[in-house]
Amino acid sequence: MLVAKNKVMSAPAIETENLTKEYPHGFLNLKKRTSLEGLNMQVETGEVFGFIGPNGAGKSTTIKLLMRLIFPTAGSARILGKPISDIEMHRDIGYLPEQPYFYDYLTAAELLDYFARIHDLSAADRKERVQRMLKKVGLETAGKIQLRKYSKGMLQRVGMAQAILHDPKIVILDEPMSGLDPVGRREVRDIILELKHEGKTVMFSTHILSDAEMLCDRVGVIVGGKLRGVGAPEQLVDVKTQGMEILFELAGQSVAPVLAKATRSGDRYRLQVPEAELYGAIEQLRAAGARILSVAPVRATLEELFMNLVEADRAQAAAIEVSGK
Amino acid sequence: MKRVGVVALNTFREAVRDRVLYNLLFFALVMMAASIIAGQISIGIEQTVIVTLGLSAISLIGLLIAVFIGVGLVSKEMDKRTLYALLAKPVRRWEFLLGKFGGLVLTLAVNTAAMGIGLFLALMYVKSTPEQGDATILVAVYFIWLKLALVVALALLFSCFTTPLLAILFTAGIYIVGLYVQELRNLPMQVMSPGMTAFTKYLSYLMPNFENFNIMSMAAHARPVPGSLIAQNTLYAAVYCSIVLTAAVLVFSRRNLK
Numbered sequence: 034m035l036v037a038k039n040k041v042m043s044a045p046a047i048e049t050e051n052l053t054k055e056y057p058h059g060f061l062n063l064k065k066r067t068s069l070e071g072l073n074m075q076v077e078t079g080e081v082f083g084f085i086g087p088n089g090a091g092k093s094t095t096i097k098l099l100m101r102l103i104f105p106t107a108g109s110a111r112i113l114g115k116p117i118s119d120i121e122m123h124r125d126i127g128y129l130p131e132q133p134y135f136y137d138y139l140t141a142a143e144l145l146d147y148f149a150r151i152h153d154l155s156a157a158d159r160k161e162r163v164q165r166m167l168k169k170v171g172l173e174t175a176g177k178i179q180l181r182k183y184s185k186g187m188l189q190r191v192g193m194a195q196a197i198l199h200d201p202k203i204v205i206l207d208e209p210m211s212g213l214d215p216v217g218r219r220e221v222r223d224i225i226l227e228l229k230h231e232g233k234t235v236m237f238s239t240h241i242l243s244d245a246e247m248l249c250d251r252v253g254v255i256v257g258g259k260l261r262g263v264g265a266p267e268q269l270v271d272v273k274t275q276g277m278e279i280l281f282e283l284a285g286q287s288v289a290p291v292l293a294k295a296t297r298s299g300d301r302y303r304l305q306v307p308e309a310e311l312y313g314a315i316e317q318l319r320a321a322g323a324r325i326l327s328v329a330p331v332r333a334t335l336e337e338l339f340m341n342l343v344e345a346d347r348a349q350a351a352a353i354e355v356s357g358k
Numbered sequence: 359m360k361r362v363g364v365v366a367l368n369t370f371r372e373a374v375r376d377r378v379l380y381n382l383l384f385f386a387l388v389m390m391a392a393s394i395i396a397g398q399i400s401i402g403i404e405q406t407v408i409v410t411l412g413l414s415a416i417s418l419i420g421l422l423i424a425v426f427i428g429v430g431l432v433s434k435e436m437d438k439r440t441l442y443a444l445l446a447k448p449v450r451r452w453e454f455l456l457g458k459f460g461g462l463v464l465t466l467a468v469n470t471a472a473m474g475i476g477l478f479l480a481l482m483y484v485k486s487t488p489e490q491g492d493a494t495i496l497v498a499v500y501f502i503w504l505k506l507a508l509v510v511a512l513a514l515l516f517s518c519f520t521t522p523l524l525a526i527l528f529t530a531g532i533y534i535v536g537l538y539v540q541e542l543r544n545l546p547m548q549v550m551s552p553g554m555t556a557f558t559k560y561l562s563y564l565m566p567n568f569e570n571f572n573i574m575s576m577a578a579h580a581r582p583v584p585g586s587l588i589a590q591n592t593l594y595a596a597v598y599c600s601i602v603l604t605a606a607v608l609v610f611s612r613r614n615l616k
């Protein structure tokens with residue numbers, strides 16, 4: 034009995050098994066395009082999980098499958114240890130759709146009240162929560178305006194509010210920062226961190242890597258419908274091999290050999306060298322009379338990893354196309 | 359089940375805010391014109407003119423709302439993606455569908471009832487000596503509403519698996535065939551091949567029979583409606599709507615949103 038209970042408690046917050054989605058396309062829908070291929074992924078309870086990939090990678094497809102807005106060609110998924118078909122389990126999920134759009138004849142307050150009714154909250158509870166959520170997403174003064182007058186960024190905020198309105202255990206956000214200005218992005222980041230502190234599980238998709246690096250305990254990289262790697266952001270990228278970057282100023286000409294490798298803009302130069310050659314380069318610069326502005330390790334960014342994966346995917350797709358003909 | 363009501367009330371609110379009920383003003387104009395015309399022609403046929411014009415207007419306005427809004431109930435939400443956030447909540451797809459249906463049928467009830475009462479009052483105003491059979495127009499209005507509910511169910515079903523334009527065409531097509539079901543059954547079967555005969559017969563029973571819902575001439579002549587017809591039409595509409603809605607739910611529950 035106790036064992037069984039423990040097992041349920043340790044189940045991942047979100048778990049997919051061989052989740053696959055094919056869309057028919059082409060003449061008479063005879064061809065198939067695989068948008069998601071055998072996804073096996075786990076999001077642990079209490080973590081912030083970033084789902085990153087370029088446009089068309091399959092992020093929204095995965096999320097829509099989890100929300101049962103579309104149905105898988107193969108595979109299955111569980112949330113909180115329950116099959117996603119369990120409708121009661123959906124009480125514990127908050128979902129922000131990609132580029133959300135809501136009934137434009139309602140005001141933000143009315144929309145949130147409508148969703149609160151769907152969640153069967155009491156009248157007093159609804160009123161209090163709606164106001165609290167509007168405040169949280171910075172719409173307290175716009176709550177009585179019809180949504181047809183809302184900008185894209187404001188709709189995104191309403192979307193965020195309805196996702197967390199009912200105090201869900203798991204929050205799944207599809208591109209929560211898109212369409213927001215820097216202030217709005219910052220606010221969304223704060224909300225995500227707040228959710229994390231409250232012990233919620235957050236999974237969000239993005240193609241903006243700095244957002245993921247800043248917020249996530251772990252990320253999953255998806256390209257071309259396939260999961261290419263999962264891990265902590267700093268685990269996924271290798272810090273050591275990247276060398277050092279020297280920024281310096283140098284007026285006039287010099288014949289120091291290292292200058293050939295530097296990139297110049299005005300009197301300023303940027304030079305990247307392997308760590309072993311750092312002191313040699315600095316000696317040369319001293320001899321040439323350069324003024325060193327900074328020396329910093331070059332950290333491989335998620336972006337580079339990402340670009341490499343995308344390149345590899347393109348090359349592979351091209352190869353398949355060639356061999357197919 | 360409670361969620362069906364929440365969705366239905368929101369659908370009603372949408373119709374009101376989209377000014378669907380403004381058509382009542384148009385209907386008021388029609389009724390005023392009808393009264394003026396009736397006043398100018400000879401005595402004795404005011405009742406026929408007013409009742410025929412009034413009921414036709416109620417039916418036509420209702421049909422336009424039922425078909426056009428009915429087809430848009432779900433397809434517009436899929437198109438604008440307004441149902442994404444909703445369907446991720448603890449809402450079953452059949453609850454959503456039934457709520458949308460209920461909301462529009464409620465809208466039509468309010469709309470049709472308002473027009474029906476208006477028509478009744480206009481009739482009372484024009485007639486010098488009211489009779490008991492005048493209440494028949496209220497029954498006629500009720501039958502129109504039953505018919506409209508059926509049309510909404512059909513529009514909803516078609517919109518679940520085809521484009522809005524085709525759904526409008528299909529619904530209108532079925533409505534027109536449904537008006538002539540009796541004629542279809544009375545076709546001279548001898549001149550057709552046995553296969554055609556069987557096909558026409560089955561088709562005539564598969565199609566909704568809208569003819570039974572039309573009691574315009576009874577209303578025009580203030581003849582009382584037998585209670586059995588009221589019961590029969592109510593039951594027919596309820597059963598037919600249930601079957602069509604079940605089919606719609608089966609289609610929609612498997613449907614991938616965009």
Ligand SMILES: Nc1ncnc2c1ncn2[C@@H]1O[C@H](COP(=O)(O)OP(=O)(O)O)[C@@H](O)[C@H]1O
Nearest residue numbers: 056068086087088089090091092093094095616
């Ligand atoms: N309804 C659909 N019909 C056909 N193809 C689709 C459909 N939805 C998505 N796709 C395809 O699936 C792939 C993944 O899309 P998506 O999951 O939206 O990517 P993203 O990672 O940008 O969210 C894309 O190639 C897209 O064209």
Ligand SMILES: [Mg+2]
Nearest residue numbers: 092093094131
């Ligand atoms: Mg997407």
